[in-house]
Amino acid sequence: MKTITLYTDGACSGNPGPGGWGAILLFGEHKKELSGGEANTTNNRMELTAVIRGLEALKEPCVVELYSDSKYVVDALEKGWARSWRARGWVKSDKKPALNPDLWGRLLELCEEHTVNLHWVKGHAQNPYNNRCDQLAVGEWQKLKG
DSSP, rough: OEEEEEEEEEEESSSSSSEEEEEEEEEEEEEEEEEEEEHHHHHHHHHHHHHHHHHHOOOOOOEEEEEESOOHHHHHHSHHHHHHHHHTSSSSSSSSSSHHHHHHHHHHOOOOSEEEEEEEOTTTOOOHHHHHHHHHHHHHHHHHHH
């Protein structure tokens, strides 16, 4: 399987409010940037969407080194929370409904198709790819804010 590096970020102006997401796929010398936005969303939905769109862009099962500054995304996958929420019908251990079950469901499907290795990176720090994803995401919500 090919090994792909995926950087992702989501941003929102207000929470909820106009939001954007950015993703960068790296494979050898190849680099592909993706981004999009929604008029009324949350930061967490944009973080999830960035990962989903990045994984959906892959044409075959891959090993994916995923870099995200979202503890929500990294912890829920790494610690198995999202799988537990799904197993309990999208209910968390505290009996409250899990948020964003539509996006988590799709992301878990993609994680079963690809081998995803998770890496948390500090946001707004020295990582040029994470910073570029942030620029893409912010640029998208700024378009929507008009």
